[in-house]
Every structure is written in structure tokens, then in C-alpha cells.
Amino acid sequence: MSDMSKVFSAHAVSVDGYISGRTPDGVDDFGRGLGDAGMLFDWYFDGDTPSQVFGGFKLSEPSARFFDVVADRVGATVSGRTTYEHSSHWGGGGPQPTAPLFVLSHRPAPEISEKQTLVTTGIEDAIAAARAAAGDKDVAIMGGGALTSALAADLVDEVILHQVPVLLGGGRSFFQAVPKHVNLRLLTAIAAPGVTHLHYEVVR
Template structure:
């Protein structure tokens, strides 16, 4: 069976967004001159083989493209979907269709996108059906938390950026039980360390 993989850029203290001076969230950024959590997508000299416009360092490109090539479909939570400008009506992955999981209707969802309102298990099942035997990517802290609670996540990749944001939106939400991980790979790269874990059951 295909695997479910969740990956995201995070600060060392576990945030995916910081706070602006007026208290609003800014996805992927901290205060003042703090770096974007996604700067490493564009700061290198190695073009991605999967994503047009991405230029990463060589170690980041090698890991990032290998993971991206495994995906046949992507599941995104509602908050991630909205913060990402609804992915322009398409998908965050150029070759993998998007399934959006939400507890309520999503007005104006793209024709190329699938909405599932009956929970993360059904969303992952729909993504597996669309993935053609390849793996499923999972985006968003809320979706990840729900999937971890139901034992549906196989691998977790944290692209850890060396900054402490101190406040904002945390990637991991509260879990009802602990989740044990086994480190598969740690790849240091300019501006980021890639931590690839297996989720133990």
C-alpha cells in the first residue's frame, strides 16, 4: 500500500508562521528581518527537477526532489489551503492532484480539486485512489494532527530552519497521546536541516 508522508518547513521551536508587529499571523515568516521559512526553496544554485522556479542547494534539491517524485496525490487541510491562495485552483504539486479536507463547504473550490468533508481518513482514501499506487503527501498541521491520531501517517519530514520565532502558529497541534518517531535521515544544507522520520506504531 502507498505511504502517507507529511512534510513542512518549521522553525526550531516548531512554528510555521510568526507574528507581525500588529499581532497578525504571516505564514512562513517571523518578525522584522527574520528569514522566510521557505527561503531555502530559492536560495540555491540547483534547479528542482519537479518544481519550476525552485533553485535549492544541491543537498536540499536531492532530498526534496526524491520525496516529491514519490507523490501521486496531496491532501491539504483547510487552513493551509486558504493560506496558500487556494493553490490557484490547482495543486501544490505539478503532477499530483489535490484533495482538500474541511469540516464545512469550500465555496469556489477549483474544478481540478476534490473536497472531502467527512474526515481525514476519507480524504486520504480519496487521495490514494487518485495516486495511482504512488504515495500521498499531507499538508497542514491540523490535517497532520488528525491523521496522527488515527494512525494514518507513515513518514514525517521536518525542514527545520535555524530560527526561533517565539510565537505564531505551531505546526503540531495537541495530540491525545505521544507519537514515537525513528530518524531515517538527517541532511544538513544551507539555511535548513532536513529531518526525515518514520512514524512508529
């Protein structure tokens, strides 16, 4: 484990603060977690600059530059259970091909694969295990509930919002109830076609 290793999150978020939208019938299940909010990820594919990290992504040039630096930092991922389920368990792998996945839950997960690790003993243990696996790279947290838990435990160094100019009006709110104010300092703001990349650090 490196002392320099950071814990951060990077999520696509609407201007009114949702990371997923509504499903037409109100049912929230595997593979449909984004509901009517698919546009949150249009910027992955609406440019002509291929990502050097994620094959198949073609972004605008400013988005590609920002996205690839962030994606390349990830040495391990901690995902909330809901994100894991809504992502169809990433087919037994992880969101990032080269980074091991730690799934945070209070319950058993019979579907967990041998390449994935379930952590049921809390966010501190999940992040400690992910840090150990990440080596000199950083730990990415996925899911609003998981991120909020990590913020409450004062374990988050940076928060990245890929803010998409849409008001969704409903869905899953990104930040849930934090027990006290968390102050953020803006490091960079990059306006790109269809998305603004906002990179904050947590002020301690």
C-alpha cells in the first residue's frame, strides 16, 4: 500500500443531482439501473477521440483528455451493492478490466465471482482491502450510497462530477445524508461538449 494512494469517485450526474433516472414502470432491476437517464453517458461516444483506456469509447478531445487521466488512476474499485446489481454484476469481472472489484453490502452475494470480492464488514474494510490491491494506484468508489458512506467515514480524498446539462426530475440522488458538512475545493472545471468535468478535493 502506498501513502500516496487516493480514494476518489467519478460519476456522471444531472444538474439536479441524479446518477440514474426513472424506469417507465417504476421497476428497478438488473441492467436497467439508469432508467431514462442513458443520456448521462452520451459523452462517452459523441466525439472522435478514442479513449486509450476503455476500448470503444470515442469522446470529444477535452473529455478524452480528462477521462483517460482519471480512468488510468484506478487500481481497484469499491462498488455499492445496488450499482453492482444494476450493472449485471459486470459479467463476473469489474467496471475496469485491470482493477479488482470489491462489492460493499450487508448481505451475502451468492452471485459473486472468484474475480470479485464481497465485503460485508463495512466501508472501512472495503477501502482498506481495495487500497491493498491497488498498490500505487488509486481506489475508485462507485454508487451514491457507497460514496456517502465513505464520505461519512472521512475516507474520500476527491470527488469528480461529470455534470451533464439535463434536469432529470427523479431517479436516484447522488449524495445521500452526510452526517456533517463536507467542504469541497474545486481543483479543475473543464467545459466539454455535452458535459462539464468538475474535479473537487475534500477539504479536511
